[in-house]
Amino acid sequence: MPGRRAMNDPEFNRAFPSRPGSQPPASVAVYDRATFELAPVGIVHVALDGRRLRVNPRFCAMLGYTAAELLEQDFLEHMHPEDRAGLLENRGRLIAGEIPSYSMRRRYRRRAGDCLWTETPASLPPHPDGPPPSPRAP
Numbered sequence: 001m002p003g004r005r006a007m008n009d010p011e012f013n014r015a016f017p018s019r020p021g022s023q024p025p026a027s028v029a030v031y032d033r034a035t036f037e038l039a040p041v042g043i044v045h046v047a048l049d050g051r052r053l054r055v056n057p058r059f060c061a062m063l064g065y066t067a068a069e070l071l072e073q074d075f076l077e078h079m080h081p082e083d084r085a086g087l088l089e090n091r092g093r094l095i096a097g098e099i100p101s102y103s104m105r106r107r108y109r110r111r112a113g114d115c116l117w118t119e120t121p122a123s124l125p126p127h128p129d130g131p132p133p134s135p136r137a138p
Helices: 002-007 010-015 028-038 057-063 067-071 081-095
Strands: 044-046 052-055 101-109 115-123
Touching: 052 067, 057 067, 057 115, 081 101, 081 115
Parallel strands: none
Antiparallel strands: 044 052, 101 115
């Protein structure tokens, strides 16, 4: 279980002491890692070209694949075909800067063959040099 592993991690315990009034995390990177790894919801970071950059343990469990398997595949690979057009439209508007974020209900195909309905929000992190570059064609 991911939570047990992190809570037994000395670096995690130094950054997140369990005493009330304790010091803030020693490093944002440790806080980010713990938030990502221990989240009770699936989290995926996707590059502008559609490659998955990072998947958390919960997302892997939801779909029934390892992180290595998911990182080798395009983000549309497990998307239900009927949900792809809406996703690509929203994603294009997000990348073009027309909308700051979106959320949509969509289906993922799991390893077992069944579909998993999700409510999936998406946004772009702030880009220091203005709008992000256009994505490469997949």
